[in-house]
Amino acid sequence: MRLTFDEDVEKFRAEFAAFLDENLPPEAEATERSRSSAHIPEWARRWQRLLFDEGWLLPGNPPEFGGRGATLLQQYVHLEELSRRGIHRSFNPQGLGIIAASLLSFGTEEQKLKWAVPILRAEITAALGMSEPGAGSDLAGLRTRADLVDGEYVVNGQKVWTSGAHDADVLLTFVRTDPDAPKHKGISVLLIPTDTPGVTRRPFGSIASSEELDFNEVFLTDVRVPAGNIIGEPHQGWNVATGSLGHERTMLWMGFAEQLENLTGQFRPVTELDRDRFATLVMDARALRLMGSAALARAARGEQDVAALSVLKVFGSEAVQTALGHALDAAGTEALDHPARTVPYNHMSSEAFSAGWFERYARSFGGTIAGGTSEIQRNIIAERVLGLPRS
Structure with missing residues (x-):
């Protein structure tokens, strides 16, 4: 290669x-x-x-x-x-990488100018209203309902894990518009301004931090949305959903490769076990970079390989989580320290505030969920790579 x-x-x-x-x-x-x-x-x-x-x-x-x-x-x-x-x-990474990208792929020319361009220009910010209390990785199980009444959709339901919703100007919201259709059918996508009456946003903490609030639960009570805010065709939201996550996954492996490579310079092996784990970290970092480069070369030739992205997603996210777990073990009780919030070498980085090993390890669980959970990715690999029957 x-x-x-x-x-x-x-x-x-x-x-x-x-x-x-x-x-x-x-x-x-x-x-x-x-x-x-x-x-x-x-x-x-x-x-x-x-x-x-x-x-x-x-x-x-x-x-x-x-x-x-x-x-x-x-x-x-x-x-x-x-x-x-x-x-x-x-x-506003989800606004840039998922929501604006979805608007450009599925929106009308008017919607692109009205919503996508302001998101891209950072004039407004956006959050993704997809997961629900009873429908996390299983989007088809969503219950938030939107009924068309006199040219408006009336929306009722709840979303959760909606990152940044309390600071967002708009929500790209997945709703059920045909309750009688099969689970994967009858879903539509609405762009809902967060100042619309009936929208309630409640931020909450996470295992990584109870002080830095990003997750939200969002309640939608008789929220009236113009029919012109529907993205794509009515009842065809599943296509938008797969396209949205596709935008998120395309080069997601690069971030995991970068994290692994950075960890090789931060992990301090002491014992024989630590050295063995460090060697695994170095090999994982190199393997992910090589596999990702091969997938990139195929994509550049116009070859579609969805299964390869799933392999990269599972391997990259879990390798990072494993490496951080080993670093946590090696640091011992010092891993529980929370260092002062200081700006490191590059103030433009999203990691500009340093975090202790425990916080970094806790955050790694998000990597195995966002962009498609490891369980879902394994299903894709089983069916498309190994040829196993659908469960």
Whole structure:
């Protein structure tokens, strides 16, 4: 395998690197941090708008949507350069990577201009209303209902684990519009402004932190939404859902590879067992990078390999969790320390506030859930790779 890129791709990388060198916000300007995944400080809004205007936000998009028509490999080195420097394009990742992407894929031209562009330009932020108390990884089990009455949808139900909802301006909300249809049918998608009467958002803590609030439970009580806010065709929300998660999974493995590679420089093996675990960490990091590069090469040739993304998702998320668990063991009681919240070498990183080993390990469980749980990914691998019958 030749892990190099053609001259045009490296030229693209160099152009982007020069842009970052010239335009990265100074640390003194970027002191305010994001308080949730749908809160963007004003300096970060300016940064995201600059990326959009210069075509560096989502370079694969056309210019009117924050890009420059980049090839897949050019998009990869763009993300690689951001990852290498620890820079985030947006502090509203689900708005950028899932919701705006879904609007561009399934929305009307009017919806793209009214909702997608403001999200991409950080003028508004968005949250994803998908999971429910009785329908987490099983979207088809959702019960939130939307009835069409006089040109409006009247929505009643509840969402949970809705990251950043208390700071978001809009919710991309999955609802049941045909209760008589089979489970996977009869689902639609509505874009609901959070200031609509009847929308109640309640943030709550997590195992990682009871103080830093991002998760929300959202209650929808007789919420009236214009019929024009439906995304895609009525009762075809399952297609939007699979497309939404597809946007999230495409290069998700890169983040796991970066975490593993960073851990190789932070893990301090002492005992023989620690050294064995460190060797596994190094091999996992290299294996994930190689497998991901192979999948990328196939995608660049136009080959569709959904199962490969599932393999990368399971392996990457669980390798990170295992490595953090071993680091937790090696640190002993010191792993329970909560270091002072300080800004490290790069103030643009989402990890700009350092965390103790326990908090990092606790957060790793989210990696095995977001973008499709490990259990669901294993079902896909069983059916599409191993050829096992559907359960």
